Amino acid sequence: MTGKPRLFGADYSVYVRIVRLALIEKGVDHELVPVDVFAPEGLPGWYLDLQPFGRIPAFAHGDFRLFETTAITRYVDEAFAGPTLQPKEVKLRARMNQIVAVLDAYAYRTLVWDIYVETVSKPKRGAAVDEAKVAAALPRAATCLAALTRLKTEGPWLCGEQLTLADLHAAPILAYFVKAPQGLALLEQNPQLMDWWRRVSGRQSFKDTELLS
Numbered sequence: 001m002t003g004k005p006r007l008f009g010a011d012y013s014v015y016v017r018i019v020r021l022a023l024i025e026k027g028v029d030h031e032l033v034p035v036d037v038f039a040p041e042g043l044p045g046w047y048l049d050l051q052p053f054g055r056i057p058a059f060a061h062g063d064f065r066l067f068e069t070t071a072i073t074r075y076v077d078e079a080f081a082g083p084t085l086q087p088k089e090v091k092l093r094a095r096m097n098q099i100v101a102v103l104d105a106y107a108y109r110t111l112v113w114d115i116y117v118e119t120v121s122k123p124k125r126g127a128a129v130d131e132a133k134v135a136a137a138l139p140r141a142a143t144c145l146a147a148l149t150r151l152k153t154e155g156p157w158l159c160g161e162q163l164t165l166a167d168l169h170a171a172p173i174l175a176y177f178v179k180a181p182q183g184l185a186l187l188e189q190n191p192q193l194m195d196w197w198r199r200v201s202g203r204q205s206f207k208d209t210e211l212l213s
Contacts, residue, residue: 005030005076008047009056010037014112015069016057017172017209022073022165024205026082070100073165085165096159099151099166103173107144110137111177119180138182145190152192156199171200175210 007023007030009016016032023030035047035056043054050058051067059066061079066072077085087093114137118129148170153160157167174197177183187194200206 003062005059005061006033007031007072008033008035008050008058008060010035011209012211013037013056014108014172014176017175018069018169019057019059019072019076020209021168021171021205022076022085024208025085025163025168026076026080028076028080028082069169070104070165073168077165083163085163085168087159087162087164092153092159092162095151095153096164096166099148099158100169102144102147102151103169106140106147107170108173110140110144111173111183115141115180115183116176119182120176134182138186141177141183141186142189145186145193149190149192152196156196158196167196167200168205171206172209175201175206 005023005028007016007019009019009032011017011020011032011034020030020032035043035058037043037054037056047058048054050060050065053067055067057067057069057072059072059075061075066075074086087096114133118134118137122129148158152158155161157163158170159166174187178187178197187197
């Protein structure tokens with residue numbers, strides 16, 4: 001299949017960034033087509049043909065279309081040349097999938113929406129902080145970080161010696177989380193994860209996808 005892949009979404013999105021990281025790590029030239037789910041005018045009608053639930057991202061490679069981040073990143077890894085982003089060993093591959101599932105099911109909402117948005121994003125906009133939501137989220141965040149520490153395999157990356165989709169899934173979530181003072185303080189209580197964070201946030205792909213503002 002030929003042609004430059006197109007990724008539809010917004011650069012501020014955790015899940016768009018996950019796919020961008022995978023594309024960059026694979027060395028895949030691609031186009032980011034802006035789609036803002038928070039635009040006052042709403043989503044363009046054509047986008048619902050790509051993603052009927054109105055979420056981001058969506059992805060197109062020639063006439064092949066995908067939505068859902070994990071489906072897209074696995075396709076990117078398997079459809080394009082470049083370093084493999086999924087372990088071949090079955091147990092490590094299962095661990096990678098488990099970490100991604102934990103991030104989606106438990107970490108994303110707590111770390112990004114309940115902590116970052118409430119303590120960093122809302123104050124910047126002059127909006128009121130829901131202190132009860134933050135207070136309830138902090139112990140859940142601690143549980144998430146403790147679980148990731150337990151699941152992390154010995155080595156520089158979450159699944160050992162190889163950078164995988166687990167690392168690329170976690171990095172954008174933690175990128176927002178550490179902007180909150182409470183988030184950074186919690187991460188520092190997990191030295192293995194803190195070391196991992198310094199390592200993944202220093203990668204060129206991470207720097208290339210950072211928001212300028």
